[in-house]
Amino acid sequence: MDYLKCPGNFLEIPDAYSNYADSCAVILPFPYEKTTSYIKGTEKGPDAIIKASGQIELYDEEIGNIFEIKISTLKPLITKEMPELMVDAGFACIKEVLDDGKFIVTLGGEHSITSGIVKAFREKYSGLSVLQIDAHSDLREEYQGSRHSHACAMKRVAEICPIVQVGIRSMSGEEFEFVKEKKMNIFWAKDIVDNDNWFNKAISRLTRNVYITLDLDGLDPGIMPSVGTPEPGGLGYYQTLRFLKKVFESRNVVGCDVVELCPNKSNAAPDVTAARIVYKLIGYKFMNEIKVKDNKI
Ligand SMILES: [Mn+2]
Numbered sequence: 001m002d003y004l005k006c007p008g009n010f011l012e013i014p015d016a017y018s019n020y021a022d023s024c025a026v027i028l029p030f031p032y033e034k035t036t037s038y039i040k041g042t043e044k045g046p047d048a049i050i051k052a053s054g055q056i057e058l059y060d061e062e063i064g065n066i067f068e069i070k071i072s073t074l075k076p077l078i079t080k081e082m083p084e085l086m087v088d089a090g091f092a093c094i095k096e097v098l099d100d101g102k103f104i105v106t107l108g109g110e111h112s113i114t115s116g117i118v119k120a121f122r123e124k125y126s127g128l129s130v131l132q133i134d135a136h137s138d139l140r141e142e143y144q145g146s147r148h149s150h151a152c153a154m155k156r157v158a159e160i161c162p163i164v165q166v167g168i169r170s171m172s173g174e175e176f177e178f179v180k181e182k183k184m185n186i187f188w189a190k191d192i193v194d195n196d197n198w199f200n201k202a203i204s205r206l207t208r209n210v211y212i213t214l215d216l217d218g219l220d221p222g223i224m225p226s227v228g229t230p231e232p233g234g235l236g237y238y239q240t241l242r243f244l245k246k247v248f249e250s251r252n253v254v255g256c257d258v259v260e261l262c263p264n265k266s267n268a269a270p271d272v273t274a275a276r277i278v279y280k281l282i283g284y285k286f287m288n289e290i291k292v293k294d295n296k297i
Helices: 042-053 083-099 111-124 150-158 173-182 199-204 237-250 269-285 287-296
Strands: 025-030 071-073 103-108 128-133 163-168 185-188 209-215 252-259
Touching (some): 083 103, 083 111, 103 111, 103 269, 111 150, 111 209, 209 237, 209 269
Parallel strands (some): 025 103, 128 163, 128 209, 163 185
């Protein structure tokens, strides 16, 4: 697979730590934007995360030298097609990288990229469920003429495998009816942002193999204002990390995406926050191996 070289790659790490063949983790930039309905710019999300990643310390005080497991950044998957065809492109690309045995973190781009990705993971992993952190339930059957709009992203995913939704605080009446009827696993922002008591319950609803889709608007817009459809309320940075760490410890997380960053040139903090979360996701996945290595030194 074609990959980006230093300094244009995630973390700006040299080829010894970022070549594709040796890498355990792979970053896939997928800057698709076609159906956003409010603030535009999520197509610049992957690039902003990669740029910001060059500013974060490689040593993580919680986990150690995460980069030593070797992290490769693929060339961006660019398609201008309609969402129906974009989903197929995502599926094909992920399938290829999964066949190479890599742990993949995809950077969006709008949330509609997730269903094609999940379809590829579902083919590889039985008993898959999806953990969605998001302000929006994204369960519309159709939005503005498309079944693959960002507002329908999780409806399409829910057709593939069970989902658990965390941080939700915005949905239509139609979605609310669906949620009630299907008894969806929803952890409303209003019930969870001031406590961690829900962690075990949310994790108990996940199957053994878990795919995580993190829509950055699930975080509090106070710390994550750079999103296309901001909503007040939401998860804090440390709460998000505590929860994610526990998910990785309790389940086999097989892949992740981080979507909907809509960078604002005058505020780099959200870009760095997103980059740091991506680094943490990889760190939590390989936490045991990294700690073993550190103990040997
Ligand atoms: Mn959202």
